Amino acid sequence: DSGVTQTPKHLITATGQRVTLRCSPRSGDLSVYWYQQSLDQGLQFLIQYYNGEERAKGNILERFSAQQFPDLHSELNLSSLELGDSALYFCASSPGGSSYNEQFFGPGTRLTVL
Amino acid sequence: DQQVKQNSPSLSVQEGRISILNCDYTNSMFDYFLWYKKYPAEGPTFLISISSIKDKNEDGRFTVFLNKSAKHLSLHIVPSQPGDSAVYFCAASPLRINTDKLIFGTGTRLQVFP
Numbered sequence: 001d002s003g004v005t006q007t008p009k010h011l012i013t014a015t016g017q018r019v020t021l022r023c024s025p026r027s028g029d030l031s032v033y034w035y036q037q038s039l040d041q042g043l044q045f046l047i048q049y050y051n052g053e054e055r056a057k058g059n060i061l062e063r064f065s066a067q068q069f070p071d072l073h074s075e076l077n078l079s080s081l082e083l084g085d086s087a088l089y090f091c092a093s094s095p096g097g098s099s100y101n102e103q104f105f106g107p108g109t110r111l112t113v114l
Numbered sequence: 115d116q117q118v119k120q121n122s123p124s125l126s127v128q129e130g131r132i133s134i135l136n137c138d139y140t141n142s143m144f145d146y147f148l149w150y151k152k153y154p155a156e157g158p159t160f161l162i163s164i165s166s167i168k169d170k171n172e173d174g175r176f177t178v179f180l181n182k183s184a185k186h187l188s189l190h191i192v193p194s195q196p197g198d199s200a201v202y203f204c205a206a207s208p209l210r211i212n213t214d215k216l217i218f219g220t221g222t223r224l225q226v227f228p
Contacts, residue, residue: 002157033215042118042203042218043158056215090157100146100165100207100214105157 003027004106006091012112018079021109025072025093031055032074033103034066037088049074050096081113117141118206120219127226133191135222137204140185144206148216149178149189152201161202162189194226 003026013019025032030051035043045058049068060066063081068074078085088110092103119138127133135149145166150158164171164178164187171178177190191198201223205216 002159004157031214035216035218042120042220043205043216045215045217048215058215092157094214096214100163102148102160102163103214103216104160105150107155107157 002104002106004091004093004104006089006106006109008109009107010110010112012114013081014114015081015083017081017113018077019081019111021076021078021089021091021111023074023076023091023093023106025074025091026104029093029095029104030072031094031096031103032068032072033092033094034060034074034076035090035092037090037108038084039087043090046076078111083113086111086113116220117144118204118217118219120202120204120222122222123220124223124225127194127224129196129226129228130193133189133194133198133224133226135189135191135202135204135224137187137189137219138185139187139206141206141208141217142185143208144217146207146214147178147180147187148205148207149176150203150205150218151198152203152221158203191224194224196226196228199224199226 005024034046046060048056094101148163149161152158204219
């Protein structure tokens with residue numbers, strides 16, 4: 001158990017809909033990262049938050065947005081869903097700060113868009 | 115543009131033998147490298163890392179080698195055990211530009227057979 005929790009575990013929805021994925025980082029971690037893993041692909045970095053502020057952005061679509069709340073949990077909002085958005089979405093956390101710390105991953109949310 | 119490449123999608127090794135997983139990268143801004151292991155239906159688990167100032171790092175049965183001039187790293191597992199069967203992801207981080215986001219390869223599926 002990494003200490004990172006993600007809900008829901010599975011999500012099935014239709015094209016055009018909007019969903020929210022939730023992540024709670026490990027206790028004490030200030031950085032939260034979101035990654036997307038499509039079929040047979042590596043994990044693609046989407047966005048990073050550090051202590052409530054956006055720190056880095058990857059190949060995140062304009063239809064996607066995220067935020068980190070004062071209690072440090074984070075939400076990833078996906079809107080106007082398309083079939084190609086079907087993927088595993090992972091959240092990771094780390095202490096953050098100036099030096100590198102390995103990231104700890106949650107179990108993921110499997111999103112299926114029909 | 116795949117900045118981190120794992121050209122072998124799968125590897126099969128006999129129990130007790132050495133497993134060697136390879137990874138190549140193209141971006142000279144990467145200065146921290148990690149290996150993650152992933153079982154089905156779980157998030158990636160951190161295995162071992164190496165900073166660009168080193169060329170080798172060991173942790174028990176796992177050793178990572180870094181060849182900066184060739185932009186190549188490898189993970190050696192000795193001896194291999196059936197429980198090592200999983201997908202292994204190589205990842206790199208461009209820490210020097212003030213973000214520790216991870217750029218992942220597409221993974222190598224390792225199967226260790228008795």
